Amino acid sequence: xxxxxxxxxxxxxxxxxxxxxxxxxxxxxxxxxxxxxxxxxxxxxxxxxxxxxxxxxxxxxxxxxxxxxxxxxxxxxxxxxxxxxxxxxxxxxxxxxxxxxxxxxxxxxxxxxxxxxxxxxxxxxxxxxxxxxxxxxxxxxxxxxxxxxxxxxxxxxxxxxxxxxxxxxxxxxxxxxxxxxxxxxxxxxxxxxxxxxxxxxxxxxxxxxxxxxxxxxxxxxxxxxxxxxxxxxxxxxxxxxxxxxxxxxxxxxxxxxxxxxxxxxxxxxxxxxxxxxxxxxxxxxxxxxxxxxxxxxxxxxxxxxxxxxxxxxxxxxxxxxxxxxxxxxxxxxxxxxxxxxxxxxxxxxxxxxxxxxxxxxxxxxxxxxxxxxxxxxxxxxxxxxxxxxxxxxxxxxxxxxxxxxxxxxxxxxxxxxxxxxxxxxxxxxxxxxxxxxxxxxxxxxx
Numbered sequence: 001x002x003x004x005x006x007x008x009x010x011x012x013x014x015x016x017x018x019x020x021x022x023x024x025x026x027x028x029x030x031x032x033x034x035x036x037x038x039x040x041x042x043x044x045x046x047x048x049x050x051x052x053x054x055x056x057x058x059x060x061x062x063x064x065x066x067x068x069x070x071x072x073x074x075x076x077x078x079x080x081x082x083x084x085x086x087x088x089x090x091x092x093x094x095x096x097x098x099x100x101x102x103x104x105x106x107x108x109x110x111x112x113x114x115x116x117x118x119x120x121x122x123x124x125x126x127x128x129x130x131x132x133x134x135x136x137x138x139x140x141x142x143x144x145x146x147x148x149x150x151x152x153x154x155x156x157x158x159x160x161x162x163x164x165x166x167x168x169x170x171x172x173x174x175x176x177x178x179x180x181x182x183x184x185x186x187x188x189x190x191x192x193x194x195x196x197x198x199x200x201x202x203x204x205x206x207x208x209x210x211x212x213x214x215x216x217x218x219x220x221x222x223x224x225x226x227x228x229x230x231x232x233x234x235x236x237x238x239x240x241x242x243x244x245x246x247x248x249x250x251x252x253x254x255x256x257x258x259x260x261x262x263x264x265x266x267x268x269x270x271x272x273x274x275x276x277x278x279x280x281x282x283x284x285x286x287x288x289x290x291x292x293x294x295x296x297x298x299x300x301x302x303x304x305x306x307x308x309x310x311x312x313x314x315x316x317x318x319x320x321x322x323x324x325x326x327x328x329x330x331x332x333x334x335x336x337x338x339x340x341x342x343x344x345x346x347x348x349x350x351x352x353x354x355x356x357x358x359x360x361x362x363x364x365x366x367x368x369x370x371x372x373x374x375x376x377x378x379x380x381x382x383x384x385x386x387x388x389x390x391x392x393x394x395x396x397x398x399x400x401x402x403x404x405x406x407x408x409x410x411x412x413x414x415x416x417x418x419x420x421x422x423x424x425x426x427x428x429x430x431x432x433x434x435x436x437x438x439x440x441x442x443x444x445x446x
Contacts, residue, residue, distance in 0.1 A: 001070075003078050011317040012115045014093055015078065019070055019108045027066045032058065060102045071110055079114075087115040087317065087348070088324035115320040122307050122353035123360055128429040130302050133436050133444075135291035141438060142284050149283075150256040153266045159251040162206045165192055169250035172230065175213065175243040184230050187246070194219040203248075212246045269389055291438070298444065300422045304350070306429075307357070311349040321345070358417060361424030369416045370409070374399035377412065 002018040036054045037047050044050075075090055096111035124130075159166060167190050174182040191200040199219040202212050216226045217240055227237040257263045264273035273279045318341070325337050325344065357363070378398040382390045403409050 001074055003074070005082070008116055011118060012113060012320050014096060014111050015075065015090065015114050016096065016109065016111045017071060017074060019067060019110070021106045023074075024063070024066050024070050027069070028063055031062045031066060035062070063102050067108060075112065084114070085117040087117055088321060089328065090114045091320070091324060091327055113320065115317045117352055118314050118316060120311060120314045120352070120356075122310055122356050124303070124306055124425055124429045126428070126430050128306050129432065130299065130306065130425070130429050131432050131434050132299055132426070133295040133434055133441060135295055135441050136435055136437055137284055137287050137291060138438075141287055142280055145283050145287060146259065146280060147256070149267050150259055150263060151254070153263055154254055154256040156252050157255050159253040160207055162191070162203050162248070162251055163253065165254065166190070167252045168203065168246075168248060169252070171247040171249060173245045175245060177242060182230065182232075182242070187229060189229060189246070193225070195221045206248055208248055208251065210248050212248065213243055214246065215243045216240065267389070294441070298441070300418065303422050303425050303429075307353050308346070308349065311353055314349065316345060316348070318345070321348070354417065354421065357421045357424065361421060363417055363420045363424065365413055365416050365420070370403065370412055371399060373412050373416050374402050378402065
């Protein structure tokens with residue numbers, strides 16, 4: 001096989017492959033022999049079909065497939081041997097590729113446009129200043145989290161008089177419709193959700209057995225909520241103008257848990273907390289760990305921004321990249337490419353910068369790194385549902401299931417690599433450690 005490469009102009013060049021019989025005949029004959037063994041043609045026993053007939057029936061398709069495989073293999077090998085860092089994939093150059101005639105040719109020529117990555121330097125130095133924030137954890141933050149745990153592990157109790165936040169149960173009856181009054185037993189409502197606060201105050205302090213008259217549409221100003229309250233259709237609620245009486249039959253109140261040993265065990269497990277002081281110390285340590293992760297995330301954002309700033313003026317073969325995106329995404333239109341191209345280009349820049357920095361810092365993503373990060377992701381997901389301290393066995397199982405999904409595995413591998421890059425940057429950039437309040441830290445994301 002003969003391979004020719006043109007000069008690269010504006011990062012785009014042409015690779016031309018000349019494929020001769022020696023490059024494909026062996027594979028072609030092997031494929032035809034396999035077809036002959038399996039061919040089921042009337043008048044011939046399996047494996048006894050004349051090769052000439054097999055070639056006449058299947059030869060052109062086999063030849064096309066074999067040559068296509070040879071092209072892919074040889075083109076990839078050439079790019080690897082020449083150490084070309086290409087962008088996207090090679091694209092057929094129809095102008096420089098002669099028409100193919102499988103009936104009368106045995107030598108074929110194919111040309112491909114290839115784009116190579118630009119030269120750039122994404123490395124940061126001591127001239128780049130980055131801030132490592134240390135978020136101050138206050139007693140107020142600890143108290144807030146302790147109260148949050150108390151609320152989360154609290155219980156619902158019956159009450160005798162209505163207070164703010166209570167859920168009420170009772171009998172709803174329509175007023176002024178003597179012919180066919182609407183009625184709803186065991187109706188549930190929370191005055192705190194009412195839009196009209198004057199109506200909501202009608203329920204304050206009321207005791208079991210008392211009757212309150214109110215207008216649902218005025219109270220909620222939402223046909224969806226009124227329909228849910230009365231068990232009717234939204235269209236019916238929209239036309240509703242009547243007042244209703246509500247006979248109070250039940251008051252349910254959420255009561256926070258006491259800050260005692262029972263709460264300590266629910267949050268951190270049995271025999272892991274000595275007393276309230278120890279509990280608060282553990283809560284503080286937990287918040288500090290979370291704040292450290294937030295600070296780490298912010299550092300990563302700032303480091304990425306500094307890297308991408310170095311990539312701003314790097315030129316790319318945009319015309320080739322647009323063509324490549326359209327060629328490899330059949331459902332994408334030119335209008336969509338125009339709309340999303342800047343974002344796609346930034347993603348490409350970040351991808352190339354990461355590759356360079358991984359080599360610079362000798363970043364290796366090991367299986368143990370991926371599994372550990374997956375467990376942290378699993379832990380955070382459990383915490384969203386109020387499960388603060390899940391046993392390691394369950395975290396491991398959940399993480400393993402997560403890693404079976406290709407998209408999640410790829411995302412976790414990328415995240416692990418990025419975190420290692422950011423750690424490497426701390427050794428070369430100028431880092432300023434800065435204490436900051438949680439409130440001021442939040443403003444950095446505004």
